[in-house]
Amino acid sequence: MNHHRTWSAVVFLVLAMLVWTLSPVVAEEPDAHGGHSEAADSHGNGDHHFKNALALFLGATNEHGHGTEPTWGLEYARTIHPHWSVGGLIDYAGGAQRNLVIAPAVFWFPFGEGLVLMAAPGVEYHKGRGEVDHHLLKAAAAEVDEDQTYFVMRFGVAYIFHVGARYGIAPTVNLDLVEGHEVWVYGVNFEVMF
DSSP: OOHHHHHHHHHHHHHHHHHHHHSOOOOOEEOTTSSEESOOOTTOBTTBOOSEEEEEEEEEEEETTTEEEEEEEEEEEEEEETTEEEEEEEEEEOTTTOEEEEEEEEEEOTTSSSEEEEEEEEEEEEOOOOSOOHHHHTTSOOOOOOOEEEEEEEEEEEEOEEETTTEEEEEEEEEEEETTEEEEEEEEEEEEEO
8 A cells, every 4th residue: 555645645635624514605594583594403402503514433344254353543523504515525444354434425414403414425545465365265376465446435324412512422333335345343433622
C-alpha cells in the first residue's frame, strides 16, 4: 500500500470536513412568527439544536473467510436539513484483515430523530500480509496477500439514544460491498454534538 496516498486521502477528508463545518450552510425552518429559526437538527435533543456530530466507533468487522476482527473509527456528520446530514467516516479493521476504509457519507433520519440510514461510497485500503494464510487456502495453490485498493459501498443502519443534550450512543450495523464480497461491520458509535 502506498502510505503517502493513504495519508493524503485522510488529510483531504479531514480538511473537507473542517471546511464544511465552518461554512455558513444552515437548513432553516419557518418559526411560528413567519421568520426563520435556527436549523432543526436530526442530532438535536429537545430545544437544543446542534449542526455537527462527531462519533468514535468501536466494534468488529466480519468478512467471510477472514473471521471477525476488532474495528475502530471516526464518523462526522453535519446537518443540512431536518432529515438529512452529510459527512464522512474513517475506520480500521485490525487483526488479519488490515483494512482502512475512508468514505464521504449521507445520513437520512426518516423520523427526524432516532433511526439513521446511511450510504457511503468510498475507498478501502488493504494492507497485505505478504505471506500465505495456509488455514484459509487449504489445498489451493500458494498465493501472496498483497497491498490492494478497492472501491467500497457501505450501507448502514443505526439508532441514536440521546444521553443528555449533547451526547448519544448509537448501536450500528453496516454492510460493505467490496469486489463482490459482503463484509459486515457492527458496533457502537459514541457521539458528541456541537
